[in-house]
Amino acid sequence: MDKQFYKIFEVEPKLLTFVGSRQPRPPKRGNRSLIALGVGLDFATQTDRTFEAVRKLAAEIAIQKEIEPTDLELDGAAYLFLSKSFLKTGELERCETFAGPAFDLTREDTGHCTFQRQWVEKLIEVANFTRADEVTLQYLEYLSGDDTSIDFIKNRITFWADPLRRHGAKLPRSREFFSANFPEVSLTALPAPRFRWVNGKTECY
Secondary structure: OHHHHHHHHHHHHHHHHHHHHHOOOOOOOOOHHHHHHHHHHHHOOOOOOOHHHHHHHHHHHHHHHOOOOOHHHHHHHHHHHHHHHHHHOOOHHHHHHHHHHHHHHOOOOHHHHHHHHHHHHHHHHOOOHHHHHHHHHHHHHHHHOOOOOOHHHHHHHHHHHHHHHHHHHHOHHHHHHHHHHOOOOOOOOOOOOOEEEEOOEEEEO
16 A cells, blocks of 8 residues: 555656646747848848838848738838948937837837847947936836736846946936836946957956
């Protein structure tokens, strides 16, 4: 009898593990079409920096990659590419023109989250603190309205904590909103070290 008990005791965890592994997993977030189009545009031969030209190029990339994006996905890929392009060249007014539609259409592309933060940091660099605070708050409000229990959103919350730790005094409304809505993430902890590749070696900055 004891032997039978221990056999059952050993089998039960294995059974639970097996049953748990068979449970359907929630679908991963992230728009694969947008991501693929974004990568394709980043590495494509340069084209005119107009919406029409970039959207046409995105459609050609879709055919090459054998993906079938929607019209809105093609629009979004073009808006995001142009926003990033003008940000890189420091043309912030032109960047702003495309950043709004990019926010509406491409938030499921990880590249958009990175762009939005880079935009904020550039605005801080040129001392446009009011606009930087507005852009940050816009993104934080989007995060708070989504499912904050999933990794897709939790990772973005953590990602945005870093600039708020470093620039909180310049982003007062955003810092207050973050602390009120994401109390599980500390803004007083030291920011994670940042690294870059310079002259063949990695340096912290």
